[in-house]
Amino acid sequence: MQVTETLNEGLKRAYQMMLTAQELDDKVNAKLAEAQPEIEMKGFRKGKVPMPLLKKQFGQRLLGEAMQEAIDEAMGAHFESTGDKPAAQPKIEMKNGEEWKEGDDVEVEMSYEALPEIPEVDLKSISLEKMVVKADDAGVEEALGNLAETAQDFKARRKGSKAKDGDQVVMDFVGKVDGEAFEGGSAEDFPLVLGSNQFIPGFEEQLVGVKAEEEKDVTVTFPEEYQAEHLAGKEAVFSCTIKEVKEPVAAEVNDELAQKFGAEDLDALKGQISERLEAEYAGAARALMKRALLDELDKMVSFELPPSLVEAEAGQIAHQLWHDDNPDVQGHDHGEIEPTDEHKTLAERRVRLGLLLAELGQKAEVEVTDAEMTQAIMNQARQYPGQEREFFEFVQQNAQMQQQMRAPIFEDKVIDYVFELAQVSEKEVAKADLEKALESLEDE
Template sequence: MQVTETLNEGLKRGYDITVTAAELDAKVNEKLVEAQPEVEMKGFRKGKVPMPLLKKQFGERLLGESMQEAIDGAMTEHFETTGDKPAFQPKIEMKNGEEWKEGDDVNVEVSYEALPEIPEVELKGINLEKMVVKSDDAAVEEALANLAETAQDFKSRRKGSKAKDGDQVEMDFVGKVDGEAFEGGSAEDFPLTLGSNQFIPGFEEQLVGVKAGEEKDVTVTFPEEYQAEHLAGKEAIFSCTIKDVKEPVAAEITDELAQKFGAEDLEGLKGQISERLEAEYAGAARAVMKRALLDELDKLVKFELPPSLVEAEAGQIAHQLWHEDNPEVEGHDHPEIETTDEHTTLAERRVRLGLLLAELGQKAEVEVTDAEMSQAIMNQARQYPGQEREFFEFVQQNQQMQQQMRAPIFEDKVVDYVFELATIADKEVSKDDLQKAIEALDEE
């Protein structure tokens, strides 16, 4: 077998590989000798089929296998010898494919982009600030007030008050289509919060301004795609009798409210809120510090990047940003999206940092455990209520999906590894300062 270098420019590599006909024939014969003892054929005892007959029967298939094994072996040996790691799957083309016939040498052209050598980084020389926010009484009280609003109650408005958007209207109603009452179109003492979009479009808006004791006909048209086919697209009149108009009020901050949220009493709820706030602050502070670390690493290291990786990443960035600007387009049936210099610059940063973190993680022997992967899959499966098992099985069978889920876990573990080596100084800040820092991340 002969391997000849044809291209070595930057990270681009090219090679011609020649596997001689004699080498292929020797490989085929080797496979036939190995298989002969187990072969049975009519007219011959097991293991006694003549070699020429075996070659005539199985030679063509084994020739293809031998050809593939020879090329794969040459590539494996090449990467072990040179230390090259391809950025993408190498492109392999048979140069004499159309004219090739049994008895000819096999000439293959191989091309790929090699991953660059990553320079060493003195991680102990990195200096970072960690924003620290204390969970004070004011923050806990504010969170408590927000909880009370989510658990809001309703109390009757003063007699004669008109219903406003957000109020709750308690009523009896009967719905009719073509003068006939229909199943499911009537109720008594029904509490409807105006603006909740609980009823079909146009219904709640017509009740704004009603008073307790008033009767009002509400005319609406069922949507064309309404789930009950006999009502789809039909006009309906609902005769409503308003029994009460209630305004929203925040729930009282008491032990009873605390128990609604799983705490024993109000002090217990305050403790839970304090812990949750500090966990949220710590998570936000980590995100800010991670961005600072990535910025620092981006300044510290420069190396050549595989053009194909940058091009693919820039295309992905452009595609994602286009969909964010055009949220009404759900599929990918849209014009070709061109990448800009801004997309390419961002792609270069992502590829550079991705390669660097991968190198740091490999040297530090950072691994994503099966338990961490299972936890990540379960967390994501919760987004599909009732289909958790199907989602779990889908991920288990999909290597690409597994890689997509493993990558951010690996990155965070490498970042934590670098945090342990870097010099980190705590900086006590206000909640507002931390919030501004988080908002700045989204703007970049």
Template sequence: MQVTETLNEGLKRGYSITVTAAELDAKVDEKLKEAQPEIEMKGFRKGKVPMPLLKKQFGERLMGEAMQETIDGAMNAHFEESGDRPALQPKVEMKDGENWKPGSDVEVEMSYEALPEIPEVDLKGIKLEKMVVKADDAAVEEALGNLAETAQDFKARGEGDAAQDGDQVVMDFVGRIDGEAFDGGAGEDFPLTLGSGQFIPGFEEQLVGVKAGEEKDVTVSFPEEYGAENLAGKEAVFSCTIKEVKEPVAAEINDELATKFGAEDLAGLKTQITERLEAEYAGAARAVTKRALLDALDELVSFDLPPSLVEAEAGQIAHQLWHEENPEVEGHDHDKIEPTEEHNTLAERRVRLGLLLAELGQKAEVEVTDAEMTQAIMNQARQYPGQERQFFEFIQQNAQMQQQLRAPIFEDKVVDYVFELAEVSEKEVSKDDLQKAVEALDDE
């Protein structure tokens, strides 16, 4: 077997691999000898079929396997000897493939882009600043107020006051189609919050302005796709008797409210809120520090990038941004989106940092555990209620999706590793300062 270099420009590599007919023939013989003890053929005892007969019967079938294994072996040997790591799957083409005949040498052209050598980085020399925000009393009280609103109650409006959007009306009602009452169309002392969308479209809006003691006919049409076929598309008149009109009021901030949210008392609820807020602040601060780290690494390293990786990344960026600008287009059957120079620049940064972080992670032996992958899959599965099992099975059978879930976990673990080595100082700032820093990330 002979391997000859045909291209060596930057990261681009090309090789011609020649496998002689004698080598292929020897490989076929080797396979036949391995299988011979188990082969039975009419007129011969098991394991005693002559090699020439076996070769005539199975040789052509085994030739393809021998050819593939020999070429794969040559490629693996080349990568071990050269130390090259292909950026993408190497392109392999057989010369004169259609015209090749048994007994002839096989010549294969292999081409790929090699991953670059990643320079060493002095991680301990990186200096970063970590923003720290404490949850002050005002933030805790604001969060308490928001919780109280979610736990709102209703109290009776003044006598003669009209119902407003967001109010609750307590009523008796009977629905009729063509003058006949229908099953499920009646209720007594039913509390309906106007604007909640609990009833079919057009119903609640007609009750805005009603008063306690008033009777009101509401005329609506059931949607064409309504679940009950006997009601779908039909016009109905609901005779409503309004018993009470109530306005929403926030729950009182006290121990009783705290117990509704799983705390023992109000002090305990405030502690929970403080911890949650500071966890949110810490997450936002980490995003800011991570961007600063990536900026620092981007300035520290410079190396050649595989053009195919940059091209693919630029195309993906352009495609994603185009869909964000054209949200009405849901499919991908549109014209090809050509990347701009800005897309290419961003792609180069992402590829450079991606290769660097991968190298740092490999040297530090960073791994994504099965437990971390399971948690990531569970988080994604929550987006498909009732279909969690199908989602799990889909991920298990889809290596590309597994990699998409694994990649951000791996990156964050490498970033944490670098944080431990870098010089990170803390700076206490206000919530507003942190918010501005986070907003600046989106602007870049």
């Protein structure tokens, strides 16, 4: 196939590829010859069907396949000889497609944007500061207090006290629709925390103010979409007998609390909390150091960017920020969102750093392992309780989804690789200093 360059401006490339009728015919004949030994046809022994008859029978349907193979081979040879790497899938257009007929040459135009040459970066010259925060007694005690609140218990209020939102009401109740008790609508000694939204809307609010030994009828209407169809949309009356009204109390911070959370005693729980806090601080410090690294890399490199990548990234940024400001609008149910100059500037930074990190990772032979991908899929699958297996299978069958999940893992591994080469100094700071630095990062 003859290939002629028609455009070479910046990163834009275009080529005209000519596949002669004879080359196409030879490819079809080669395919028929390859298949001939296995073809059976009435009146002929297996493998003995004459080529002219095979061509008449199957030649037409092999034309498209042969044409595509020839184009793919020409593209592969072109990229191997030029060293070009397309920024996206090349655009292929058959110039004489509407007029083409069997026996004509095939004229194809291939166009693409080439990835730029990425300049070398002296990673060892980069200086970074890593904030180190130690877990202090105040932080551990604050975390213990939060745990005690989550492990709260309830104690009986003084006799005659009215139930408040957040209190626990222990009661017997019988629910009736049209005067008839229904299955699942009754219970004894049922503990209900008011405000927990455990019952259907309107139920718990009507129990605010009740007292122990009081009887109260609660009238509610089941939602139209209620799972039990025979109750959906129906009005029900629950006759409630209040046995106790209890107020919430935080659990005591002692060995018993520690054992509730799987620790041997209080000291062991404090140790676990201290480790968890320092891991959280380290994660926040890494995020700050990563941002500082990306800022440094952005200053160190400059190269031409594929316009299509910048345009696509700017569009995604504009779309995401618009949805952040309009959270009630789902999907693409809105007009066109035009990227601003600010969006384009941010897009240029992201594309530039993305290409640089990809180049660094390739040269360092950074790879995402199957085990890392499996762990990432499992972590995300937990967001879909009861559908973990379906999510796992969906990802396995969706190459685009796999790439979306692989990309951040790859980037973090490249970042860690650069951290190892850069000059990193540690600075011990207070938790407040770390938090202030994070707030500054979020405000940018």
